[in-house]
Amino acid sequence: MPLFNSLKTRIALFGVFVGLLLIVAVGLFFYEEGRARIREVQFRHLADIADRVAADLDDRVRTRRQLVAAAAAGLETTGPVSAQQAPGLLAQLRLLKGAFNSVVLYGPDGVILADYPHLPGRAGLSVADRSYFLQTRATLKPQISPPLRARGNLNRSIVVFTAPVRDTAGRFAGMVGATLELHSPEFFDDLRRLRVGQSGYITLTSISSELTIYHPNPRLVMKPVPGPQASPALHRALNGWRGATETVNSSGRQVLVAFRPLNSVDWLVGAVLPVEEAYAPIRALLRDYLLLAALAVLAVLPLMWWRMRRMLRPLDVLRAQVRAVKLRTARLPLQIEGYEELTAMAGELSQVFEEREAFEARLAEREAFFRTLNDASPLGVLVIEPDGTVAYLNQAALQLAGGGQPAQWRGQPWIRLVHPEDRAGVEDLARTAQEGRHSLTLYCRIARTEPPALQVELRLHPLAEDGSARSLLVLTDITEREATKRALLAERERAMAILGSIADAVVLTNHLDEVHYLNAPAEHLLGTVQAEAFGQPLARLARFLQPETGLEVSLRRLELQGRLHHLELDLLPAAGPAAPVELTLSVVAMPGATEGYRVYVLHDDAERRQRERLHRWEACHDALTGLYNRRGFHDALASLLDRPDRGARPHALAMFDLDHFKTVNDNAGHLSGDRLLQAVALVVQQRIRTSDAAARLGGDEFAVLLYNCDLGHATAVMEDIRRQIGALEVACNGNRYQVSASIGLTLLGTDDALPEQAIARADELCYRAKHAGRNRVETAYETGA
Numbered sequence: 001m002p003l004f005n006s007l008k009t010r011i012a013l014f015g016v017f018v019g020l021l022l023i024v025a026v027g028l029f030f031y032e033e034g035r036a037r038i039r040e041v042q043f044r045h046l047a048d049i050a051d052r053v054a055a056d057l058d059d060r061v062r063t064r065r066q067l068v069a070a071a072a073a074g075l076e077t078t079g080p081v082s083a084q085q086a087p088g089l090l091a092q093l094r095l096l097k098g099a100f101n102s103v104v105l106y107g108p109d110g111v112i113l114a115d116y117p118h119l120p121g122r123a124g125l126s127v128a129d130r131s132y133f134l135q136t137r138a139t140l141k142p143q144i145s146p147p148l149r150a151r152g153n154l155n156r157s158i159v160v161f162t163a164p165v166r167d168t169a170g171r172f173a174g175m176v177g178a179t180l181e182l183h184s185p186e187f188f189d190d191l192r193r194l195r196v197g198q199s200g201y202i203t204l205t206s207i208s209s210e211l212t213i214y215h216p217n218p219r220l221v222m223k224p225v226p227g228p229q230a231s232p233a234l235h236r237a238l239n240g241w242r243g244a245t246e247t248v249n250s251s252g253r254q255v256l257v258a259f260r261p262l263n264s265v266d267w268l269v270g271a272v273l274p275v276e277e278a279y280a281p282i283r284a285l286l287r288d289y290l291l292l293a294a295l296a297v298l299a300v301l302p303l304m305w306w307r308m309r310r311m312l313r314p315l316d317v318l319r320a321q322v323r324a325v326k327l328r329t330a331r332l333p334l335q336i337e338g339y340e341e342l343t344a345m346a347g348e349l350s351q352v353f354e355e356r357e358a359f360e361a362r363l364a365e366r367e368a369f370f371r372t373l374n375d376a377s378p379l380g381v382l383v384i385e386p387d388g389t390v391a392y393l394n395q396a397a398l399q400l401a402g403g404g405q406p407a408q409w410r411g412q413p414w415i416r417l418v419h420p421e422d423r424a425g426v427e428d429l430a431r432t433a434q435e436g437r438h439s440l441t442l443y444c445r446i447a448r449t450e451p452p453a454l455q456v457e458l459r460l461h462p463l464a465e466d467g468s469a470r471s472l473l474v475l476t477d478i479t480e481r482e483a484t485k486r487a488l489l490a491e492r493e494r495a496m497a498i499l500g501s502i503a504d505a506v507v508l509t510n511h512l513d514e515v516h517y518l519n520a521p522a523e524h525l526l527g528t529v530q531a532e533a534f535g536q537p538l539a540r541l542a543r544f545l546q547p548e549t550g551l552e553v554s555l556r557r558l559e560l561q562g563r564l565h566h567l568e569l570d571l572l573p574a575a576g577p578a579a580p581v582e583l584t585l586s587v588v589a590m591p592g593a594t595e596g597y598r599v600y601v602l603h604d605d606a607e608r609r610q611r612e613r614l615h616r617w618e619a620c621h622d623a624l625t626g627l628y629n630r631r632g633f634h635d636a637l638a639s640l641l642d643r644p645d646r647g648a649r650p651h652a653l654a655m656f657d658l659d660h661f662k663t664v665n666d667n668a669g670h671l672s673g674d675r676l677l678q679a680v681a682l683v684v685q686q687r688i689r690t691s692d693a694a695a696r697l698g699g700d701e702f703a704v705l706l707y708n709c710d711l712g713h714a715t716a717v718m719e720d721i722r723r724q725i726g727a728l729e730v731a732c733n734g735n736r737y738q739v740s741a742s743i744g745l746t747l748l749g750t751d752d753a754l755p756e757q758a759i760a761r762a763d764e765l766c767y768r769a770k771h772a773g774r775n776r777v778e779t780a781y782e783t784g785a
């Protein structure tokens, strides 16, 4: 309600409210105060009335009692009043007729003898059981009865004034009774006429019999008074309390009442005034007061309104200034004169405006930055309202959607971007994420008018710093990536098939060198299976050793040195014997240093290495005898000559040629010749040390190199060999064939720079032995001799 929202209205209404509250409070205070005072006055007034009524009734009762007593005393009889005397005596009681409703003469036994006015059937009735008769007879004094029903006529309620009739001897001779009828106007008419205010009244109650003697409501006369609950004050008064109070009367009305007892008879006078009447003046006063006050407020209201407008005019000025600053038609600071509070407020507002301007400038800058960033981004970026409509989208998002203008999308549901077939699922997930304010990433297709359909990664984030429950939607085109991924997967399958089919062992490890893949040969080589090896560091499954030294090889060091191809190593699996392998290690680096993997290709190198060893052996050994061949022997001799310490000890070189070997060949055949050559080699090998070297230089020509051996010892060795060769036999076709050896023996000289020099000298000595007759050792004691 705009009017009620106005500060002026509220202050004015508050003023009115406070005014009314004060008026009502003052009114209620004076009303209560006035009522208390009026009550006191009314109490006094009612007490006064009750006093006066009681005094008046006392006076009249006393007069009537005296009247009856005097009339009875004037009757003369010598004995008990008899029925014959009665009319005469009754005639003497005519005096009473004016003051009572009826006069009755009783005999001494309480039987009515005569009455006036005469009522048929009254004479002869007995009141011997009535208390007033018994008391009159007993006390011989006048009595007043309680209100009672007249005998013989139920509708008459009476009070009987009695006085004894005495005979001349002073004895009780009869009784005079004068009755007042409670319903007759005579005695109580004054009470009826007596007015207590407008609606107040007088009551008269018999204290002893608790019967109502008089009440303006005739139906209550002769009725017992209501119980203590209904008339508490009356009951208190019947029990002796005197005074005035506010109470409830027999009809349930709230009344003020004052009670006074009579002195002459046990009657209680009550003066009653209903509270409506008692308080009527103060109520009227209150009503007038409220009316006047309301009128005064109504009269003051426009004045207050006018004054309020004037007082609050600086606020309007402030508002106008704020508006002008907002519309940028005025500049800061705001200036308000007059009220201290408003001046302070204008100062605060100016500061807020300045901060806002600075903030807006920063915001605009950030927004421009954000938009530039978004427009330059290859990712589609959308800002989504809580109702699922687009608030903003960048150029990349537009292009993903197939082009168009940003305005076409603003206010549209973003879900239209999604391909119709994917829409239902995406919408459900997105709604749940938006409502729960959590992030969501999913993959779907984009709805485009033009094929091909684009695959996107869709990420939905709640904008946490934005209080409006908006969300940020980021779309990444993954069509190409997915295609590449598929191609890569196919490639991987192919690679796996290839890896599975090749004979070499292949181990793939990740960047931590944990096993990722083993092919079957690798499983065999490492003595494990893919499932067990997966994830284990390769170093735990096997070690690589240097074949020559048996020392462990650091693959990391080789990797750093770039020596990763065709490494001849021994693979030592955790369980099992070492195996010769040729390792080629490929390190595949991936973008992001932690990625990447290694490919270990392990070729079983046992056969090749065996073959190579054979080739090497064959290159320097004689196949027939197993001794060095010429080249091997040459190398052994050359390496000895190259040793820097070779001059420290003597070394001997012997060469020998078999004698008449050709004869063996020619007669026993080449095979026999070969066996003989092998036997000769065996003789030589068995005689020399394993550290010495022996060779068949070709045909039947042999050479021996004895290390650390002087000439004497060497001569002994060679003589021994010569003798053993001479003892050899080859049998063929029943013939036995023997050979001998012509041996040239020399020491290596310090001037022997080349093997050829020493060999030539030994060969010369051998030749000399041949010519000297064969089967001998020809020795030269000096080198170069």
Ligand SMILES: Nc1nc2c(ncn2[C@@H]2O[C@H](COP(=O)(O)OP(=O)(O)OP(=O)(O)O)[C@@H](O)[C@H]2O)c(=O)[nH]1
Residues within 6 Å of the ligand: 657, 658, 659, 660, 661, 662, 663, 665, 669, 670, 671, 672, 673, 674, 677, 698, 699, 700
């Ligand atoms: N069985 C066999 N004979 C060979 C081999 N190499 C060479 N010969 C023969 O060995 C013989 C060597 O010839 P010579 O040393 O001239 O013959 P020789 O009978 O020993 O003569 P002298 O040395 O003068 O005693 C030739 O008949 C070759 O054919 C071989 O590997 N096995």
